[in-house]
Amino acid sequence: MTRIRLGMPTPPGAAPAFPDAAERSTRDTTLRNNLRRATHTIRAKRAAAVAELADWDELRAAGAAIKDHTLHHLDHYLEQVEAAVTAAGGQVHWAVDAAEANAIVTRLVRETGEREVVKVKSMATQEIGLNEALAAAGITAYRRIWPS
Numbered sequence: 001m002t003r004i005r006l007g008m009p010t011p012p013g014a015a016p017a018f019p020d021a022a023e024r025s026t027r028d029t030t031l032r033n034n035l036r037r038a039t040h041t042i043r044a045k046r047a048a049a050v051a052e053l054a055d056w057d058e059l060r061a062a063g064a065a066i067k068d069h070t071l072h073h074l075d076h077y078l079e080q081v082e083a084a085v086t087a088a089g090g091q092v093h094w095a096v097d098a099a100e101a102n103a104i105v106t107r108l109v110r111e112t113g114e115r116e117v118v119k120v121k122s123m124a125t126q127e128i129g130l131n132e133a134l135a136a137a138g139i140t141a142y143r144r145i146w147p148s
Contacts, residue, residue, distance in 0.1 A: 102133035109139050116140045 015021070025031055050056045070077060082092040093108075095101035109117055117134065119125065121143045134141045 098128035101128050102130055105130060106133060106137045106139065109134070110137070114139075116142065118142045118144050121145050 016024070053059060085092050093101075093104045095104055115138065117139060119130070119141050125131070131141050131143070
């Protein structure tokens with residue numbers, strides 16, 4: 001079989017490319033055994049929780065319907081949140097992408113005159129690269145893991 005590499009070559013000192021890491025990991029018997037044990041444990045605990053509820057399938061379907069409805073009307077719900085925040089005296093900032101969001105946060109910090117901030121760790125700030133954007137602007141971000 002011919003192996004085809006997709007993506008960019010791995011720079012020196014960087015983590016191995018996913019295909020290389022995956023190939024090595026799938027040959028690691030300790031890792032495979034640990035993963036198998038963890039998977040079985042998680043599945044068993046889930047099965048036990050499901051068995052406690054006679055109406056599990058109905059609850060799951062209801063949850064899926066709520067999620068689908070919310071996502072299809074997300075603009076409406078976000079505007080509701082903005083109205084509630086504004087009514088409480090807050091201000092909502094809208095950004096079209098990560099760069100704009102980082103620029104907004106950087107500007108807000110700069111307007112205070114501070115060079116250090118404490119921020120909550122979140123997937124959103126991680127996904128947009130907020131720490132890196134603040135660092136590039138000369139702002140030190142101290143991460144607070146909540147709750148702790």
